[in-house]
Amino acid sequence: MSxxxxxxxxxxxxxxLWVVINRVRKKKIRIADSVYWVVCAVLMILFAVFPGIAFFFAGLLGFLSPSNFVFCMIIVLMLVKLFNMACDISKLTDKVEQLAQELALHEKENEDKGM
Structure with a gap:
């Protein structure tokens, strides 16, 4: 690795790490969500400080270069995070639809009682 x-x-x-810590301090991100980013940053620091780890896994998985392994790992981690975020958004969308339907029913009941 160069x-x-x-x-x-x-x-x-x-x-x-600095950005994540500042966001946590300003309460713009939940601590549970920040753990992912902290772990990713620590992994990247480990690969940079101890390149033997990247060489080992690159050889084990058949990558020609440890830098290719690191880039591939970053892409995989981002795809995992993207999938998890898509799942969260899907759940939130369902909850918003359910709340909108319940609100519409309550408003309809209030209109019927007022007549």
Whole structure:
């Protein structure tokens, strides 16, 4: 893994940690949601500081270069997060629809009582 990539991983991970910590302090993100980002940043720092880990897994999984493994891992982690967010959005959409239907029923009942 090139020294430039290692530096980029460290700087990017530290920047991500700083952003997440600031968002938690300002209460703009829940702590449960921030855990994912902290774990990802720590993984990237580990790969940058100890490139032997990336070399091991790259060889084990058949990647030609450890940097390809790191990039692939980042993509996979983002896809997992995207899927989880899509599931959360789907649940919230169902809840909003249910609440709108209940509100419409209550308004209809109130109109009927008023007549």
């Amino acid at each position: 020294p430039v990539l290692r530096v980029v991983l460290i700087v990017g991970s530290l920047l991500a």
